[in-house]
Amino acid sequence: MAEQQSLLSFMAEQSGKLTEQTLAHIGLTFTSLFISVLIGLPLGILISRKKNLAGIVLGFAGILQTIPSIALLGFMIPLLGIGPKPAIFALFLYALLPIIRNTFTGINEVDPVVKESAKGMGMSDWQILRRVELPLAMPVLLAGIRTATVINVGVATLAAYIAAGGLGEFIFGGIALNNTNMILAGAVPAALLAILFDFILSRLQKLNLKKVKIALILFPLTLILSSFYLIPSALGSKLLAGFTPEFMGRSDGYLGLKKVYGLNIRTVVISDAVMYKAAQQKQLDVISGYSTDGRLKAYDLVVLEDDKHIFPPYYAAPVIRDDALKKYPEVERTLNILSGKINDSVMTSLNYRVDFLHETPEKVAKDFLVKNGLYKDPRPVTGGTIRLGSKIFGEQYILTNMYSMLLKGNTNLEVETKTGLGGTKICFDALTNNQIDIYPEYTGTGLLVILQPEEKLVQKLTLSKEAVYNFVQSEFEKRYQVSWLKPIGFNNTYALMMRKKQSSQIGVKTISQLKNYIR
């Protein structure tokens, strides 16, 4: 009951946003549906006439249907940019199959005797289509439109990933922030919309026998519903920012930007997967990202300096079990070789080589060590075994490979690596359960994900990278008997980014400058 209360109060509190998102959702659904009917219906009629085309057309529409929604949205970005256009286009493609197929099936299922009698009485093909086939196919056709509508209400939530709005903004924001009320505030209205539209269309289906000209009702209705969708106004600030749903809701994200910097920028919600590309293609001017992401280099973006330190420091450093450290003291010295050797831009370009040029992490790691004179050929194994772990992304693979090479070249230990240990939780559990001895971790993650101290303490600590490092070092030692070795040097944290060119054109290098530029 308390949960429900707070859901209602959340919805009441956010009613403006909720209304806006719901209308955008309805608009997205029906605009795309309208276009699908406009194109799918004639296509369905065409293949009912030319049956040899049916396989190709239905097959093609079927393939479109199997493309994962988010991938389809991604494909649309280079063609149509971000915002409602690609979203509507993708939704249109999804709605196409049920509409074409049901038109085709509906017409095919009309009793051939009725068609023959129509022809035998001297009706033209067009008259047969309009007066016999379409009216008799209408219930099946409407069932197709119903299916398409329900699919579209569902898929339209994903539109939030490409800045097209809709109830997905709450849903994905809520998931990212682990905020159940926020998820429900998006999910419940979306489900209700699906049920409501399905119900309305089922009523229309029943009206058919009474010979109401359904098309005459359906089309204006769709148009009216479509018009709910107001394309985000071009008014507002000079620059457009695209932030992930998670970033939008975090106090060390958009909320902090507003509070600490007083930044008042026009924002859209967008997924991490397409954000960088959208920035490169000038669909967005400012994005939230990670400071060592390879895409920074790939898309020629630059990080704005966080001059008021709202983003907590995420300095990478190896964490190691105390017992391993005691057993193999030479490990500490070896791992610290890397300390201070990799700054943000170096890490970014290493990530770029792995994520974009698809070089192997081993090659990238070795090249780096060789270039910096740190690489040594492996020494014969005489000692015990040390186990390395990593989370499941490129940067961690590169670091683990470097550590592995350093340990082989500088100690006589056997090195075992267990890469791809999922996220922070899995990796850290593996460490504390004595399944691995070492893995690279980030100070901010150690603080916010593992230690989770009170918010006040967090706010105080995050002002300084040393304070965070010292805190996690002492707390990890105390609680888990795990040591933080020296930081590697780079800080993989949240960051605001812009295109390099635009940043230098308008002279914006820091977030404060950005704020001043906008105002």
Next chain:
Amino acid sequence: MSDIIYDFHRLFGRRTYKPCLLSATILLPSTMIRLENVSKTFGSDTVVKNISLEIAEGETMVLLGTSGCGKTTTLRMINRLIEASSGQIFIHGQNILDQNPEILRRGIGYVLQNTGLFPHYTVAENIAIVPKLLGWDSEKINKRSGELLEKLHLKPGEFLNKYPSELSGGQQQRIGLARALAADPPVLLMDEPFGALDPITRNKIQKDFKDLDELKNKTIVMVTHDVYEAFELADKICLMDKGEIKQQGAPEEFLSNPASHFVSSFLKEQRLQLELQNTMLSAIDPGVMSSDSNLNVWEALNISLKKGHKPEESADFETAELIKNFIRHKTGNNG
């Protein structure tokens, strides 16, 4: 048992057999439909082989044969639902290929076995289809629809606003007929029009069909596999097999003068009954009461066999007497 009931109902539903019943007396019957050396091939399959036919104005021609003999294909070539592969077809002296097929079809009534009524149209709307295509005004259409329903013994007030699914099979078939007749076309094509009906209903509708003055001056081409139906309704029969015409002519010629072994064996099973039906009671028993003089022998036999069960029947025939007379009549005729 069911056979007896079947025949019985046929019997009592029947009117007297009289050749050329449906055709008005025409002094110089002109040819309405003419097929000249018409063939139809589907792929390598020749389903109609070089047939020629003439159907006079006002005549009822029945295309008779087993399924797959090409009779339906022949019918459908007349209104160009199927285009002939070779040969020519004329209606009223005009080659049908010279006409727009849609215009051609609007001038030809078409009745199908399963009616083909539009399920989403009311009876009134179904009947109005062709008149609307021809651009009649609604007043004329309404008047005509009401008139046709009356003639087919359906109350217009009750039926006009019903949907086909609310009607019985027999009622649907009547509406199908009304629809074909709506624009008063001179030619009527009927594809097994009574085939889907149960025997009782079929019999009633056949009777109505014969009585319907609307049909008296129509040129009708009807397809059936039912020998009785053919003999009952046809002015001329065209017996087909494997795409070829085996014999065409008046029904009695088939009995008296079968053209081939195929024809006689086709009719063999039904022969006795057909002969009984084709012989008038007055022909074998000149002294018969005048009220019974228009019965045929088959009907008289059935009445006599059922005597006692049907006290309301006034006729009083002795079965043995009838058979004796019939045989005497036949042998006399033959020899």
